[in-house]
Amino acid sequence: MKKQLHHKKRYLLPLRAVAVIGFLLSMVGIMAFGLNKKTEPIAGDTKTKPLVIKKDSVASVKAFKQVYTVLMSARCMNCHPSGNIPLQGDESQLHTMSPQRGIDGKGVYAMKCANCHQATNTPGLHTPPGNPNWHLPPADMKMVFQGKTPRQLAKQLINPKQNGNKNMQQLIEHADDGLVLAGWNPGEGRTLPPMSHAAFKKAWITWLTTGAYAPKGK
Amino acid sequence: MINLNVNQKAYQVDADPNMPLLWVIRDIIGLTGTKYGCGVAQCGACVVHLNGEAVRSCVTKVSRAEGQKIVTIEGLSKDNNHPAQVAWNEENVPQCGYCHSGQIMSAAVLLREKPNPTDEDIDSAMAGNICRCGTYLRIRKAIHLAAELQRKESASK
Ligand code: FES
Ligand code: FES
Numbered sequence: 001m002k003k004q005l006h007h008k009k010r011y012l013l014p015l016r017a018v019a020v021i022g023f024l025l026s027m028v029g030i031m032a033f034g035l036n037k038k039t040e041p042i043a044g045d046t047k048t049k050p051l052v053i054k055k056d057s058v059a060s061v062k063a064f065k066q067v068y069t070v071l072m073s074a075r076c077m078n079c080h081p082s083g084n085i086p087l088q089g090d091e092s093q094l095h096t097m098s099p100q101r102g103i104d105g106k107g108v109y110a111m112k113c114a115n116c117h118q119a120t121n122t123p124g125l126h127t128p129p130g131n132p133n134w135h136l137p138p139a140d141m142k143m144v145f146q147g148k149t150p151r152q153l154a155k156q157l158i159n160p161k162q163n164g165n166k167n168m169q170q171l172i173e174h175a176d177d178g179l180v181l182a183g184w185n186p187g188e189g190r191t192l193p194p195m196s197h198a199a200f201k202k203a204w205i206t207w208l209t210t211g212a213y214a215p216k217g218k
Numbered sequence: 219m220i221n222l223n224v225n226q227k228a229y230q231v232d233a234d235p236n237m238p239l240l241w242v243i244r245d246i247i248g249l250t251g252t253k254y255g256c257g258v259a260q261c262g263a264c265v266v267h268l269n270g271e272a273v274r275s276c277v278t279k280v281s282r283a284e285g286q287k288i289v290t291i292e293g294l295s296k297d298n299n300h301p302a303q304v305a306w307n308e309e310n311v312p313q314c315g316y317c318h319s320g321q322i323m324s325a326a327v328l329l330r331e332k333p334n335p336t337d338e339d340i341d342s343a344m345a346g347n348i349c350r351c352g353t354y355l356r357i358r359k360a361i362h363l364a365a366e367l368q369r370k371e372s373a374s375k
Contacts, residue, residue, distance in 0.1 A: 097345045
């Protein structure tokens with residue numbers, strides 16, 4: 001419990017910064033999230049419906065376990081390697097020809113991601129998959145999935161110091177990020193993540209809105 | 219019709235926008251210095267510069283290159299005097315030669331972005347250019363020489 005409280009505190013800082021620049025509505029929600037006394041919307045301006053934080057550690061951990069199976073699947077983990085070379089294929093081997101992350105995550109010199117990875121998937125079996133923004137996480141925010149336990153990954157995902165300063169709202173929106181979605185359009189010859197994007201998004205949002213609890217263990 | 223700028227020359231080509239740039243360069247425009255090796259971005263034989271980046275033209279649709287600046291090995295320098303070309307010649311790098319327009323185009327990007335590359339930089343930059351004849355050691359030597367030539371060139375300016 002103590003750990004969870006500590007966890008919440010870390011959230012408050014960047015979220016307050018957002019509030020200072022004028023998102024008063026969000027502020028109300030953020031305080032509700034931070035203090036977590038009861039169910040309240042954390043933001044009224046979401047595209048779909050107001051977000052509601054309702055602490056439920058059991059539901060949260062259960063949802064994260066689903067999230068984890070997706071994030072650790074080849075389609076997600078291959079671009080979240082522990083080293084500076086992306087992974088490749090359903091077996092998550094090191095990418096052939098060893099392209100490097102580079103500072104911005106977009107490769108180095110003659111080996112930039114977009115030199116081969118086009119805006120769309122290249123037709124044919126095992127040809128380079130495509131996305132207009134193909135890249136790894138940048139060097140100062142590596143967001144490693146490979147080798148992380150569920151607990152480590154959950155904590156890392158919500159830590160603004162490690163997640164590119166994303167607050168709750170931005171984390172939720174990230175489920176629809178173009179590169180996240182690309183995991184479900186991987187090109188010929190690659191298996192899909194273990195559930196649909198809709199199911200993943202539901203689990204992701206459930207995990208976050210029930211308190212973003214990290215599973216117990218190491 | 220697709221408008222292309224290849225080696226500072228304007229071309230209008232009648233091609234499917236999905237046609238690989240390599241096909242257009244070789245078969246329609248007729249510049250055959252750029253080679254076809256694998257067709258799936260695995261070998262580097264087809265590297266050309268697209269707005270200065272070493273793209274693989276076999277997987278780059280011509281539509282991506284429309285209105286952009288394309289440079290092929292034929293347009294890398296005026297008189298084959300790019301430091302990499304001079305160094306390649308000096309070190310007798312090619313064996314069969316097939317891979318080398320791609321090798322030189324990749325090396326040129328490295329030399330621009332890292333004028334004094336270490337062996338490690340060379341490995342990182344050139345790892346995607348395969349040479350069936352195994353000229354890798356001479357390639358490395360030539361890139362170091364090209365860096366030196368480039369330094370001298372800019373010092374004399
Ligand atoms: S022919 Fe383009 S990389 Fe091999
Ligand atoms: S010199 Fe023959 S493939 Fe490189």
